[in-house]
Amino acid sequence: MSRHVVIVVVTVSLLADALFADFVTEHNKKRAGTGSSNMKKLRLSIELQQIAQAHANRCQNRKNPLASNQSTTFADVGENIHATKTYDVLKEYGVVSDWAKEGWNYRYSTNTCARPPCDSYKQLVRAETEFVGCGQAECDFGTFTVCNYAPRGNPDEVPFRRGGKCTNCTLGYSCDAAAEGLCYTPC
Numbered sequence: 028m029s030r031h032v033v034i035v036v037v038t039v040s041l042l043a044d045a046l047f048a049d050f051v052t053e054h055n056k057k058r059a060g061t062g063s064s065n066m067k068k069l070r071l072s073i074e075l076q077q078i079a080q081a082h083a084n085r086c087q088n089r090k091n092p093l094a095s096n097q098s099t100t101f102a103d104v105g106e107n108i109h110a111t112k113t114y115d116v117l118k119e120y121g122v123v124s125d126w127a128k129e130g131w132n133y134r135y136s137t138n139t140c141a142r143p144p145c146d147s148y149k150q151l152v153r154a155e156t157e158f159v160g161c162g163q164a165e166c167d168f169g170t171f172t173v174c175n176y177a178p179r180g181n182p183d184e185v186p187f188r189r190g191g192k193c194t195n196c197t198l199g200y201s202c203d204a205a206a207e208g209l210c211y212t213p214c
Contacts, residue, residue, distance in 0.1 A: 064190030075160025
């Protein structure tokens with residue numbers, strides 16, 4: 028009997044790992060399509076994922092003001108949240124796509140939003156951000172998704188430099204052609 032419980036726990040863990048890997052993949056797809064010359068490839072941070080999941084589990088449809096304080100690795104943590112009224116498991120593609128759609132309101136030349144909101148878009152495409160961790164929970168109001176980012180960066184600055192892909196990668200970074208032209212550090 029306990030053998031079956033272990034198998035179920037492992038299966039749930041593997042499904043959760045796959046979902047969170049999909050979040051990272053979808054973030055990188057959206058980041059690759061910005062026309063940026065210095066966009067870093069996002070990597071999964073288990074710590075950011077745990078902070079995001081803990082906040083999602085609280086089912087408070089608002090940002091976590093303590094995210095930076097809860098991290099022992101990163102001094103400045105950014106955050107995007109998304110809530111939907113359905114109880115279906117919301118695919119990561121819809122969540123990340125909703126944040127990316129805010130880009131229609133963003134004006135690069137003035138670093139402003141023609142119509143708010145576009146702060147979630149700016150966090151999604153902040154070139155210097157290198158780590159992400161997301162969590163999801165089923166709440167009374169529906170599915171609540173939280174993604175935490177590090178470093179957050181300055182929200183008042185233009186989030187990336189325009190230009191050819193990987194033409195302005197940070198010193199020591201390479202161009203990952205497999206990631207559609209994102210800058211990365213080899214591990």
